[in-house]
Amino acid sequence: MPGTQTPTEPRRRRGGRSARVRSAVLQATLDELADAGYAALSLEAVARPAGVNKTSVYRRWGTRENLILEAMLERGSQQVPIPDTGTLERDLIQYGKAIATNTRASDVQAIIRAAASIQDPDSPIVDASRRFWTTRFGLASEMVKRAIERGEIPADTDPRAVIESVIAPIYFRLLMSRQSVGPTYVENLARVAVRAARAEA
Amino acid sequence: MPGTQTPTEPRRRRGGRSARVRSAVLQATLDELADAGYAALSLEAVARPAGVNKTSVYRRWGTRENLILEAMLERGSQQVPIPDTGTLERDLIQYGKAIATNTRASDVQAIIRAAASIQDPDSPIVDASRRFWTTRFGLASEMVKRAIERGEIPADTDPRAVIESVIAPIYFRLLMSRQSVGPTYVENLARVAVRAARAEA
Numbered sequence: 001m002p003g004t005q006t007p008t009e010p011r012r013r014r015g016g017r018s019a020r021v022r023s024a025v026l027q028a029t030l031d032e033l034a035d036a037g038y039a040a041l042s043l044e045a046v047a048r049p050a051g052v053n054k055t056s057v058y059r060r061w062g063t064r065e066n067l068i069l070e071a072m073l074e075r076g077s078q079q080v081p082i083p084d085t086g087t088l089e090r091d092l093i094q095y096g097k098a099i100a101t102n103t104r105a106s107d108v109q110a111i112i113r114a115a116a117s118i119q120d121p122d123s124p125i126v127d128a129s130r131r132f133w134t135t136r137f138g139l140a141s142e143m144v145k146r147a148i149e150r151g152e153i154p155a156d157t158d159p160r161a162v163i164e165s166v167i168a169p170i171y172f173r174l175l176m177s178r179q180s181v182g183p184t185y186v187e188n189l190a191r192v193a194v195r196a197a198r199a200e201a
Numbered sequence: 202m203p204g205t206q207t208p209t210e211p212r213r214r215r216g217g218r219s220a221r222v223r224s225a226v227l228q229a230t231l232d233e234l235a236d237a238g239y240a241a242l243s244l245e246a247v248a249r250p251a252g253v254n255k256t257s258v259y260r261r262w263g264t265r266e267n268l269i270l271e272a273m274l275e276r277g278s279q280q281v282p283i284p285d286t287g288t289l290e291r292d293l294i295q296y297g298k299a300i301a302t303n304t305r306a307s308d309v310q311a312i313i314r315a316a317a318s319i320q321d322p323d324s325p326i327v328d329a330s331r332r333f334w335t336t337r338f339g340l341a342s343e344m345v346k347r348a349i350e351r352g353e354i355p356a357d358t359d360p361r362a363v364i365e366s367v368i369a370p371i372y373f374r375l376l377m378s379r380q381s382v383g384p385t386y387v388e389n390l391a392r393v394a395v396r397a398a399r400a401e402a
Contacts, residue, residue, distance in 0.1 A: 034320070039240040109320055116376040117318035119235070119310055126379050133378035161389070164370055171377055172369035175317040177334035178327055188362070196397040
């Protein structure tokens, strides 16, 4: 209903039927993944709760893998903004905490677990995961680049390695050792990451 | 056939039918997981290739979750010995490389991905994973404790944190970002872990 847009919502994004269908379908994808898991996910099962024809979903996405990639990219970048607090350690703490919170949501967790479960290297989900993480690391590297500009850490620091050292243990605990990730844990990860970067000089 | 044991095999482990059944069933579990995945795994599907009655598998393990835990514990501890090279960095490099190699085997990978895929916190697999990692961290902590005794790193170093900083990125790449883990990558992880531990003093 684009006609309902009012002057108080000047930045409302494309509110047309197409955008609403997309949003409903992506949310239904996440919900279905959370409820039924990847093995049971079908375009039909997604179309129904989204209130959309199965044919429309087929036409627009074609495969469940395409659906999952789009839901993944949308949900992952939306929820984890890149902080700019003035110090690398504080940036990494905020960022790590946002990641930890995001992964606690059951619909996000379902997509993470579905992606992790796929062994076939030729699966489109594997390709989607790689693209997702390349995008996320590219965005997050800004925190490290700014710290280099401020002279906090050596100029030849590898941004990706710093980000990975904060992010990887959060996912390891979620997927493998099943331990909780509290604020103190994230603060330690960030402190160690910064000290390690300085010690590499 | 315990009677076939000869004096040249004095340390051969319990070679009875029970041990052979166990070994065949655990291997069939890993193979089935690799071929069909967790969702399709049934005690029946495991019994057939192991050449064992379905009833025997039911009697001994009861659930597929019990089967998976036992296969996990057996395969995980067998294949990744704890090195003792004289320096923490070399120990961590050897250990990290052994983990990376182990996770490349498709039957091991299948069990890792099956464990990661489970969202229900009450699943016996979640409990099995926690026990598996507690055991593995306990064993691996020896490397860090020896380094403390040698005075390589501060006495208050947290062994688990050091091990986790080497292991977590290997699993993160396997399960999430789908990047390869080469020798240089593991060497960097080990070097950074040791420097970070020293810098914490």
